[in-house]
Amino acid sequence: MSETTPDASHAAHARDAADVKTWHREADVVVVGGGGAGVCAALEARxxxxxxxxxERAWKPGGTSAQASGQLYMGGGTPLQKACGFEDDPEEMYKYLVASCGPGADEEKIRVYCERSVEHYHWITGRGVPFKQTFLPVEVGTDPDTDDGLSYTGSELAYPFCEIAKPAPRGHTAQQEGENAGLMMMETLLAQLEPAGVSVQCDTICEPLISDHEGRVVGVVATVNGEEQCIRARRGVVLTAGGYIHNKAMLERYAPVTRRVRFRLGCDGDDGRGIRMGMGVGGDAIRMEAACIVVPFSRNRQFVKGVLVNAVGQRFCAEDLYQSLLGEIGMWREDGKIYLVLDDALYEQPQLPTEILAVGESFAELEAEAAIFPQGSLVHTLETYNRDAAAGADTLFHKDARWLDPLAKPPYVVLDLSLEKYPFWSAFTLGGLHTRPTGEVLDADGEVVPGLYAAGRNASGMPAHGYNSGLSLADATFSGRLAGVAAAAHTD
Ligand SMILES: Cc1cc2nc3c(=O)[nH]c(=O)nc-3n(C[C@H](O)[C@H](O)[C@H](O)COP(=O)(O)OP(=O)(O)OC[C@H]3O[C@@H](n4cnc5c(N)ncnc54)[C@H](O)[C@@H]3O)c2cc1C
Incomplete structure (x- = not known):
């Protein structure tokens, strides 16, 4: 085993426990990876x-969770939602998540999470993670430099979701000015490991698992300073080693669409090793093509009032869908070729540098200068849009009236958001080991792989196709907790 990125062509085959000469260390529960899922698994198991x-393979734990913006998707009537004057209940949250995280969303996991989301809020805050009891208005956006606790971080207000479930804001951001809320959250949780009596060993890269003659996972091989160690787990191993966005071979094999996105969200450890370890003992890897793909043009909030078109100059979705849902639609259905049309009233310096494809005093001039759309198509699209906007109803995609104004003030501009020209498309993977909500890893027949648990991005969690910000940290911390409890519960 080396530190080089593992390839995708074979799983990390398990070592036979009979071949282990020395167990260098042992514990009841061994957690592989000290990120959000790992720390929560460890605290609950303890x-x-x-x-x-x-x-933990890095010199200190934290993982991608410590790089995150600290948003957790929680709802069903949390104290923060109530403090900000919003009503919510687990059933509405369930309906929304099933609709927005599919097709292929894990309805059982979503059900359990929605029922226990308020309890999870109390667990996280009880561990010392603060949330400011204030709401960030939707017109301001989702990623601003404020420390407001609550915001919309999904498409709850957008069609069709607003008709499927009663909307409520569910993005809970840990209180920290700037972009270090994930770090603060992780430092707060990690600081509790030692006092709780949890041992942490860093600079330790794990692969593969060790299983006995009955197929039970009983430990893990780890490399420490170039030396191999065998570490025994008396009750179970919990894999919480993150996703695989930094493994090109795995992306090419399982997620070639995501592979095309250049800005990859994740720490070095996101190389798929944990997933491959689970596969090496028969664990099934599912939804491997699923990913959060973001196209962040709406950081300029008023750009949501613009018109998104595809390579043939036609609208393809409502512009007020959430940036990660838009990213998926733009990649999967439009091949990453999308463009934003604005008028002079909406145009302002984009927060992220964006190339201008065309400028024109009329729609016809704009279309001619862009020189990529079939003749007349952009003009037709914009005229239709303007007629709808003037009448106050988007007849094609039902964009909410709050974002609907005719484009009426020349000059008009086309911003190039295509994958080739807009480097801010970003992604992380959502596919992973098939688990029960308890974290028990399942094989291809749906049978439990004894002794093995997985959580966070090492597993396939709640979302499949469709992501809302905050769902990964919510899923990682919650699924980590459940896996920790389940692993600790095993007795021979
Ligand atoms: C800039 C940025 C902002 C984000 N913001 C948000 C947000 O606000 N909300 C949200 O929900 N999501 C956010 N995400 C995504 C989210 O942070 C991750 O998907 C989530 O933290 C994954 O948690 P995890 O516990 O599964 O993995 P991690 O937190 O990455 O933990 C995995 C750990 O396992 C270790 N490891 C890996 N392989 C091995 C091995 N073989 N042996 C030992 N250790 C190993 C890694 O070093 C790492 O410490 C963001 C991501 C980025 C990059």
Missing amino acids: DAGAEVLVL
């Missing part, structure tokens, strides 16, 4: 009375 050891 609370349940297990001796816990966390193995």
